Amino acid sequence: MKRTTGALRVALLGHGTVGAETARALTGRAAELATRTGAPVELAGIAVRRPRELPGIDGSLVTTDAHGLVTRGDVDVVVELIGGIEPARSLVTAAMEAGASVVTANKALIAADGVELHRIARKQGVGLAYEAAVAGAVPVLRPLRQSLAGDRPLRVTGIVNGTTNFILDRMADSGGTFQGALHEAQRLGYAEADPTADVSGADAAAKMAILARIAFDTELPLEEVRFEGITHIGPSDVAHADANGCVIKLVGICDRTPDGVSARVHPMLVPRGHALAGVRGADNGILVEALAAGELMFHGAGAGGLATSSAVLGDLVELCRERVAGRGAAQAELSRVLPHGPRSQVAARHHISMFVTDEPGVLSRISAVFADRGVSLETVRQEGLGAEAELALVTHPATDAAITEVIAGLGELTCTREVIRSIRLLGTRKEPVG
């Protein structure tokens, strides 16, 4: 059944790291989500294994009866975040048969039963989406399915398991063993207590099966994805790779061969200049080669509750939009949610360098020019001596107007011989961008 009026009702199955972030967004950012879906979105319930209080969630919404929640008939979208094959498969099937669309982050389920679940979704006329099942926050299934819908993908090469990438990265940085790097990954939360699914390559194989199906419109069974893990990789392999200008990565590949579509996962030597060599730590990176588009690279966080919830919520909004469109309502479009700001307010770090006369008190007079215009300095470095003395300064974020005043002020000093250049500085991660 499809409900045809009122709010969109969303049921969550599971309240682990991804579930908790998804619930937090549904309750805390409801107005924002409503502008995206075109109708209010409300939490119909959260199914958990054992009864417990959930922070910020009305207790009446929490249930241990997941099957009752998904089949009671007033739910538009079910978000399955339990993981594993059962009871996830039964619940997802029951939800679709009760008329709900389904979002899931469950790569094991989709890899094993995706073809059958798509068949049920088509028959029931409901949506089924699982962007979060592959590469966490990195959008890759939707670009493959939609953006490249008029192109012809030829090959998908990816680092799709953050745990093994973190371990191999640590081994390369430290020169240490697989076991040592695995323990560090476990300590930092990048690896499970039982890491078998990750380090054996099985997790990556599940993701490559899903990628191959979407990229190549095929029904490739999971069993046909061969995989090798990284447990046999030792420090000498890593050093040997390094000596050959390479890093070792656990790489998944799917492509068209003369006989059809093939997918596999195994450790590989990746030359340092290759796009996948730059995928560090627990990140995921996927390189898509297509007939017309050439090489496209997608890179970002492959796991983590908050990052993965981004992909879950993206699917949720899309399936909600489809429900709203099915009701005949208008879709949300450019809706002027945010005003646009005056340009003078934007602050950037600036790198300013100039030749100066090398005499006592120069730095004091120059830094006063900055301080008087409210611009503070992050670093100051003098290079060269005497007539060749050059001063290089990096400011904390400052507006263009302030920097223009600073440069005018510097020009009036007798100790500055030439303001040679001022250029904005792009921040590295977690720093101001400018």
Added chain:
Amino acid sequence: MKRTTGALRVALLGHGTVGAETARALTGRAAELATRTGAPVELAGIAVRRPRELPGIDGSLVTTDAHGLVTRGDVDVVVELIGGIEPARSLVTAAMEAGASVVTANKALIAADGVELHRIARKQGVGLAYEAAVAGAVPVLRPLRQSLAGDRPLRVTGIVNGTTNFILDRMADSGGTFQGALHEAQRLGYAEADPTADVSGADAAAKMAILARIAFDTELPLEEVRFEGITHIGPSDVAHADANGCVIKLVGICDRTPDGVSARVHPMLVPRGHALAGVRGADNGILVEALAAGELMFHGAGAGGLATSSAVLGDLVELCRERVAGRGAAQAELSRVLPHGPRSQVAARHHISMFVTDEPGVLSRISAVFADRGVSLETVRQEGLGAEAELALVTHPATDAAITEVIAGLGELTCTREVIRSIRLLGTRKEPVG
């Protein structure tokens, strides 16, 4: 009006580099596109400025009357690839008013009039898509609008002009001047005869206006995007950046400030470890920072007729699907277009290394083992001498079965002391991937 039966009819405006590739795909890959859209797709006509013969196109489909083509009432989707404001604006408007959906790669038009064109599209109930207007083949508008629909984009930082990126890259590699690098870009087809729009930053500003609107649901006017170009950048700036561990890039940024949304384009120092520093040549790269997803990087070809046609065709298929869905037909899903192949057929280059006894004839005996199993060698390198002699070989692409036989054969030789490792080698661009 909306047609409700039969083939989807597509009209092309313009037959330049992108138009020619789009026409080629529509005529040459019609069956493939039909499986993606759910209905046959046929060319309704191509409007060109001056009458001429187009290779592979029935002469009766070619017209100089673009207005007549888009208003005659039997066209489902109009693909506008003329560029510039007029007559593109009038034609796109007339097409939508005649009931056609519109795909365009025209960043100038969308940056200047996108808000108004969306208003017309909503009023007419037709689609309007322009993925190709920003970053060529790289899917970024759809990921922002759909994949991140449940997230909150905070900042978009991009290299969105391939011409200036190529010029800056050449200056960094050669130590040469802006003019020299510009001439090289013109010679290679990366810059127009009149390069003003690119080198002034105006082209990048148009793209940042579009990105800002999509990322932040705002109606930011193009006039509010301030921009600076790269014509004043000289060899000493490039050398200075290099000495500071940076490269100079023309960077576009849009973000939320306390006062609203801001967008701007200017040259920046980019630290070498930053994701955008790895965007080389005429490529485009876009870094999206979002509340939940964290940092997402999209990277690929920013221009070129074939690459841009990928984005045009992706939009075209999406708008065609919407027309088909509007007719009540089923959407194309996993359709088993391709079979999946036996794993033994997949060939990879392998890196095999082993310790050998350092005596005459060793290499001949070892290479015979490869040749006898049909595996040819790409490179052979010996390192160390005497008891420490190590041989490192890279094969041409070979199947796993063949490599397994080779390793067994090597183990039987008395001159090989230990087959220490065999690992597949990931190809660099244009090489076999393995």
